[in-house]
Amino acid sequence: MHAVTIQSFGPPDGLVPTELPEPVAAPGQVLVDVEAIGVGGVDAVIRRGTIARPGLEPGYVPGSEVAGRVVAVGDDRDAGWLGRRVWAFTGVGGAYAERVVAETGDLTPLDDGFDAVDAVAVGSAAPVARFALAHAHLA
Known part of the structure; x- marks a missing residue:
């Protein structure tokens, strides 16, 4: 499986296409075949090395949101997701x-007609923008 990893923190040329094993969905999880990946400001901050925490080391796969189709489920109770298009939050990384x-x-x-790029553009960016506007006290 192709992924983009951070091999060295700093400028964008530290991002490297890498072959990784395909992930496996555990109970309560699904496996998504990615159509589009959200790229946000926090991804750039992590890539630059501005944020330091355990797990942020060379080989880290950045990104926290994708749009795509569920191709496997971790257990039978989640079978209703199989074959569905979704926007998914992947946590603190792993989306690239x-x-x-x-x-x-x-x-x-x-919905099948909803563009995947549009989904990741509004997926987490829209709530962040709404939060910022609500707290900026603009009139």
Whole structure:
């Protein structure tokens, strides 16, 4: 499976296409075949090395949101997701890949006509913008 990993923190040339094993959905998770990946400001901050925490080391796969189709489920109770298009939050990383796992509680169904790029553009950016406007006290 193709993914993009951070091999060195700093400028964008530290991002490297990498072959990784395909992830496997555990109980309560699904495997998503990715159509589009959200790229946000926090991804750039992480890539630059501005944020330091355990797990942020060379080989880290950045990104936290994707749009795509569920191709596998971790257990029978989640079988209703199989074949559905979704927007998925992947947590603190892992989204810059062809396939990703996500918790079923972090999925939003997408209509087949809803563009995947549009889904990741509004997926987490819209709530952040709404939060900022609500707290900016603009009139």
